[in-house]
Amino acid sequence: QDTKIGFIVKQPEEPWFQDEWKFADQAAKEKGFTLVKIGAEDGEKLMSAIDNLGAQGAQGFIVCTPDVKLGPGIVAKAAANNLKLMTVDDRLVGADGKALEDVPHMGISATKIGEAVGQAIVDEMKARGWKADEVGAIRVSYDQLPTAVDRVEGAISVLKANGFKAENIFDAPQAKTDTEAALNAATVVLNAHADIKKWVSFGLNDEAVLGAVRASESVGIPADGMIGVGIGGADSAINEFKKPAATGFVGTVIISPKRHGYETALNMYDWVANNKEPEKLILTSGALAKRDDYQKVRQGLGIQ
Amino acid sequence: MSFLDFSRITKTYPGVKALSDVSFGVARGAVHGLMGENGAGKSTLIKILSGDQHADAGEIRIDGKVQAYSSTRDAFDNGVIVIHQELQLVPELTVAENLSLGRFPASAGIIAGRRMLDEVGAKLKSAGIDIDISRKVKTLSIGERQMVEIAKAVMLDARVIALDEPTSSLSSRESEILFALIDRLRAEGKVIIYVSHRLDEVFRLCDSLTVLRDGKLAAHHTSLEGVTRDQVVAEMVGREISDIWGFRPRKSGDVRLKVDAVSGAKLKTPASFEARAGEIVGFFGLIGAGRSELMRLVFGADPRSGGAISVDGKVVHATDPHGAIRAGIVLCSEDRKHDGIIQGRSIEENINISSRRHHARFGVLNRANEIATAETFIKKLKVRTPSRKQDIINLSGGNQQKVILGRWLSEQGVRVLIVDEPTRGIDVGAKSEIYELLYQLAEDGMAIIVVSSELPEVMGICDRILVMCGGRIGAELTRDQFAEKTILAAALPDTKTPDAIAS
Amino acid sequence: MTDQLKKLLLGEQGLVVIFIVAFALVSLLVPNFLTDRNMLGLLQSVVTVGIVACTMMFCLAARDFDLSVGSIVAFAGMVAVMASNYIGSILLGLVAAIACGAFVGFINGVVIAKFRINALITTLATMQIVRGLALIASDGRAVGINSPDFYQLALSKFLGIPTPIWVLAVLFGIFGFVLNRTVFGKNTLAIGGNPEASRLAGVNVDRTRIWIFALQGVVCGIAGILLASRITSGQPNAAVGLELSVISACVLGGVSLAGGRATMSGVIVGVLIMGIAENAMNLLNIPAFYQYIVRGVILLLAVLLDNLRSSALGRR
Amino acid sequence: MTDQLKKLLLGEQGLVVIFIVAFALVSLLVPNFLTDRNMLGLLQSVVTVGIVACTMMFCLAARDFDLSVGSIVAFAGMVAVMASNYIGSILLGLVAAIACGAFVGFINGVVIAKFRINALITTLATMQIVRGLALIASDGRAVGINSPDFYQLALSKFLGIPTPIWVLAVLFGIFGFVLNRTVFGKNTLAIGGNPEASRLAGVNVDRTRIWIFALQGVVCGIAGILLASRITSGQPNAAVGLELSVISACVLGGVSLAGGRATMSGVIVGVLIMGIAENAMNLLNIPAFYQYIVRGVILLLAVLLDNLRSSALGRR
């Protein structure tokens, strides 16, 4: 019988998930199994997707869930459809908020990534010789998304630990998760605090931070007055590094879609075909990429 | 002793004093006529009676009791039924549902369908109205819809029934059914308010009469004995009109419009006719005779399935109104609410919509010209309005009709003017002005086609009459052959003698 | 074409016939489509849209518009979970959720009917407000369910068919009946067809509109409860964009945005077409980006076919 | 209230007057609001919505509906960037973007006007299809701009004011003129007021509608170009949900969804109210979740005030 494995992601349009799928496809080609890719933006679509996989006769699936609290539901649905279950990126939690440790997981904690961003910012500030109390921070926030909150809070904790004052951190809530919304929100912050000349910014992803960087450009803050560090490392960040002149977008924390896509798919295949159960928890780490070393970093992570 | 009393009713709309200090009474078992020029305030008075509008001052008493309605529903509950000037039907519902709307026979909210059909059927039968009550209203012609509207009058056991221009789109046969119905209601002791611009009808039906002018009471006759038509016209218009037709013989020229075997989805029999320059051709027929259908085909409003049309010898290839207008054919439609007025837009825009292409340059309007055109036709047609900027929906029915006529009379380069029921709802005074305008246009060489269900009108102003019956053109009569009997005989589908109706 | 076939295709139920043909085609062409499991999965996936479409049909038929449904569904789901957890009684939690839905709907109705504020703006406003409340109540995070019995709402079966599908079927039945056979339904159609005439005929237009919105709220409450049970948590971000799916399903099913025209069978077909399209695309493993295009083309084809049908019929 | 004040408030421009009062209040109460920098930032933030609202106004005034604007904006932005990169000429890239926008709009118009398919469904379909194309063309990724000159479109200034704001102002001027002073504008309003009557009055209804959608496409193309320049890349996910913001701004500005009524000044006010609300909320540092609620309440208040005004006027 053919092996069929599902790979469900929460935001199929995002380059990150496209990459995960691409690497999972690579594994499928190597091992000769069928990979079914489904996007499920919310809990309801996710439940339908699992049913759909069951109906197609898949044996297992990997999921990046739109919400970690869906945990018990996903586990029950997978069991009902007789499907093996692994999670990627976001780890499922139970009703009590504790991680469901029985479900094999590969990922990186949102807080950890945020901390990496914070550290990168602090390092760059030191390199530029900025003092913490003359710098403003733009927190491009999208609080509807718990991951987004965890990421920015991670960054803030590092900033604070390095002497950043809480009153110098300004909230720029984006109405949507695209660059234009971040741009508009950040512009307001910059204009409201015209006296501050040096800025740092962080947010949910590269697009959010890019918005803040664009905003700083449009109000006339030079590139050396802004330190933006994003998360993701896909094309929007790379494009920025490819620009002829350096911009305020200093770096991005790249997480490797290769491990998350390729390895999970491989592990699931082994589980299904060879009954080899994967490790319960594999934590990956992010790597900071900057203008001058991004190619090397990407190669190191196995992406090109 | 009056049963229904209007006392010092006053109503003001922004910029318009629609009614001021109007008082009169009507006795039980009487049909009371209400006349006046367009915009005199007749419909407003009726709307106040129906609870739809509220008077600024004054009160209405029935049987001595002051009526204070907060909605039309209250009015029903107090035995007042009003048939409004504009049709108030729901196109997607059936006739039976329309007639039961607001008071469906139901238990626990569930409609008793059978009972509804039986009740409505019985009521209509007793009123002598013959319509298939399971048809959806959207499939009925205007005339048929008007009959449905009238049927509302018998649906409830009312004390007071008001009819606002019920016959404006009826032909004589349907009007007879209505008159019989009114006679019956009168005999039952109801009070009936009857608004009309047709003097014949008023004199034939009414026991008493009130004339409004500019929102004020101009005259009140408790009995029509000894009252003459000229007198009433003078009370309405403020001047004497000796001959409202004012027919002027003209010489007609070459053939302008040639319609050759035209047919369409709703007019299966191919129809052919001609109209000459300077000629006014009348089309007469009963409701559903197919006159409007034929004219819509000529104008390209509906798709033709066959036949040819030419103007001045040139074949018109266009199959839409846009092209027809450019070929010199215009049509003023009978259904002014659906096909005529553009709601939400001003009188000025409603007049200029078509003719503005003559003076717009590179698509930019010529404002001065638009204003001048609007002002000219407001004056010429005596449109009663505070300003040319007034939204057309705020005008009285007759005034809306005048504006639509103004739209087509202001067109330039027209060779064939088709007007379908042009004077529907228009008062006597304005009618003669409109006829005068038609004569002038004809003298200038236009071919004019007048579709009308008003026999005196076609006989009064046309050079030639074509009579349609059952979708085909039957008789053709020249002015010297005009005779009521012959025309009606040609219009009637069955062998019934025309005398019964002509009387 | 024989006359009988013509009559079938062009009749009132023509849309249903087209649908059946399309369904047969999909069954033949898409592997794994016509299996018990997939059918149940398909039906479960349209439960939310289908339930809300029942009352959206009324709303559109009365020439109104409701954008707040998605937010109400999410909010009601949150309330159901939080109230159940707090009170400790699932039943009371459900009642609270439905009451909240009805309340929001009622407010919509009152603002629209009594203050005569545009329905689009009003429901856009409540959409935002209610979503905000859901986010505030939960601090933007999903809320877990304490009692596992809550899951049973969605998981339990009757005659082998999950409860939510039964609920959907019952609601289809009820609202189909209400639309065609009750005073409320006819009044709704009349208001949409000609509001002025309805008012003059003594229909209490304001009250009917308020009722429609309140009912819409109740139904959204039910949908929210089933959704929360299905995804085993109350999620403040659930059902974003639901309004557009529901309105499209209705319009696809022949409900006129200009009011006055609606049939339950049409709406059911509309809901199913959308569900089948999604389902088949996933079964065929169509890549995510191409799914957009296929979805658009299916929408167009569906209305185009229906239009050809009814213009062949000579209606316009 | 003196008569003059009354006249001012209740006149045609009453909405504008209300807006000015509200603006003054916000200026007084919100610190940092009335600064040059913030004003420019505010205006730049409404450029996309404002530009698209110009033609959406025509669309709604003609009783149509366009949901595809967000997708067209994203698509045109992608085309501008990719074509510029490929051809090596920014000018040709811009022409290509506008042509693509116009083409999609034209298709919308033809399908809606000629095949008589419901505008909601048609534009929902093209919304999906065009978004799909944008995603496929770029493989779902942002596309960078080769030539830095492209950024200058958004960054360059004239008289101290950034180019996009000038473009917005010019378009407001042009479309205000077109609406009130040209045959096209008047025909649009007439079609919205009564389509059948307009057709019988010789208005070429189909052609006018096609033109409206094509223009809408052109304008979306312009908006897409400016947006791409502003965010210095073409992003296939840009402008999701734009349609709702634009339609709300128009309706807030008094454009009737039932057609036939629209003013440019109203739409400008609608666009600005929405922009100011966002701006002020961020300046006041209102937490994200509460912003939802405030946004909803502002929407309601704005229409409520306008309604009170016009019902005081006795219009209904």
Ligand SMILES: Nc1ncnc2c1ncn2[C@@H]1O[C@H](COP(=O)(O)OP(=O)(O)OP(=O)(O)O)[C@@H](O)[C@H]1O
């Ligand atoms: N809603 C309104 N807003 C403003 N003016 C109005 C409104 N309704 C009626 N009017 C005005 O009130 C006056 C009286 O109108 P009404 O409809 O009562 O006339 P009428 O006597 O019925 O005329 P017709 O014979 O043409 O039907 C008219 O000048 C009309 O323009």
Ligand SMILES: Nc1ncnc2c1ncn2[C@@H]1O[C@H](COP(=O)(O)OP(=O)(O)OP(=O)(O)O)[C@@H](O)[C@H]1O
């Ligand atoms: N939309 C429609 N659907 C079905 N039948 C219609 C429709 N409109 C008109 N008819 C029918 O077509 C026939 C011709 O109507 P038409 O309006 O052309 O007659 P007419 O001679 O102009 O009479 P009038 O205009 O006085 O009613 C009528 O019997 C009518 O019932």
Ligand SMILES: [Mg+2]
């Ligand atoms: Mg009147």
Ligand SMILES: [Mg+2]
């Ligand atoms: Mg006729």
